[in-house]
Amino acid sequence: MLRTLRKMHIRPSVVGVPTHDCISFRINNVVNPELGNEGYLFEVNSDGIQISANSETGLFYGFSSFVQMLPDDVCDVTYNKITIPECTILDYPRYEWRGCMIDVSRHFFTVEQIKKMLDLMAIYKMNVFHWHLTDDQGFRVWIDRRPSVAIEGSVRRASEFGSLKEEGEYGGYYTAKQMKEIVDYCAERYITVIPEFDMPGHFTAVLSAYPHLGCSGEKVEVEERFGIFDTIACGGNEEVYTFVYDVLKEMVEIFPSPFFHIGGDEAPKRRWAVCPKSLEKVKAVGLEGIEQLQGFFTKKVTEMLASLGK
Numbered sequence: 001m002l003r004t005l006r007k008m009h010i011r012p013s014v015v016g017v018p019t020h021d022c023i024s025f026r027i028n029n030v031v032n033p034e035l036g037n038e039g040y041l042f043e044v045n046s047d048g049i050q051i052s053a054n055s056e057t058g059l060f061y062g063f064s065s066f067v068q069m070l071p072d073d074v075c076d077v078t079y080n081k082i083t084i085p086e087c088t089i090l091d092y093p094r095y096e097w098r099g100c101m102i103d104v105s106r107h108f109f110t111v112e113q114i115k116k117m118l119d120l121m122a123i124y125k126m127n128v129f130h131w132h133l134t135d136d137q138g139f140r141v142w143i144d145r146r147p148s149v150a151i152e153g154s155v156r157r158a159s160e161f162g163s164l165k166e167e168g169e170y171g172g173y174y175t176a177k178q179m180k181e182i183v184d185y186c187a188e189r190y191i192t193v194i195p196e197f198d199m200p201g202h203f204t205a206v207l208s209a210y211p212h213l214g215c216s217g218e219k220v221e222v223e224e225r226f227g228i229f230d231t232i233a234c235g236g237n238e239e240v241y242t243f244v245y246d247v248l249k250e251m252v253e254i255f256p257s258p259f260f261h262i263g264g265d266e267a268p269k270r271r272w273a274v275c276p277k278s279l280e281k282v283k284a285v286g287l288e289g290i291e292q293l294q295g296f297f298t299k300k301v302t303e304m305l306a307s308l309g310k
Contacts, residue, residue: 004067021048022048022049023048025052025062026051026052026053027054028053032052034090034092036054038055038057039090041090044086049066051066061091064125065089065091068123069084070082070084097128099129100126100128100130101130101132102117102132103132115185119189122189122191128192129192130261131182131193132196135205136202137205138173139153139209141174141250142176146243148209149206149210153206157169158224159224161225176253192257192259193257195254195255196262197248199297201229201233201268202265202267204222206233208220213237213240213243214233228266228268229268230270232268236272248308252310260305264298269291272290
């Protein structure tokens, strides 16, 4: 909060006892059931500004409302005086999960760019950052056990997304240090980070580095276009599950959230239907057909995550 005020050319001093014309933050001694864990009471009167809540989260959201009441150009203009109208605001969220998803696979954002978006999320009291880190168009996570997936899987030769057509290599990935930096930045703003490793579909970037994890074993390039592609993980190849576990194990060490997103959408089964390993797996585990293999795949991955505390 102090850093935010300084960005607005406000030089606050912290005092233990409220004085006239100060901003007072107070955790309720007696829980106000109307506010819940994230609500707050915001009051502006002749004595100053009072923000009270049942938790630090509520106080943070009350402060966010204060920031919204300031002039739009407060970070660019040094004001001698800012007048806030007298008011009473009792505010609490209707929805517990207020999320924003950022897809860094199709378009890579730097850490500083992501921080700017997180600042906006915080102002508008959004509390879940869904970080879409992998897809056909780029794998954005450095994995110590599998370095090739970032080195090769994060770079595509060109981009053709609708009307956007760009020649030349495009890529980027995040180190563990950078991802932890984002997690810490979010924690200061009461935002939970939900990472996503999409599978078994949207796997082209992985197969560009490890083609043997696909049904055909053929070398593929990181995808340059939007779309739904047949290049999915082989559901019958045990090495796929070993790879997935290696990736998950490192990612869960970075992201403390109890939740982990594994995608699961848009996984065409055409290659599975003619893949000896996939067909053998269907028989071996007693499935009724190739369509059920994705359910088997998902169950194995969720069991991995459960073993890792997610």
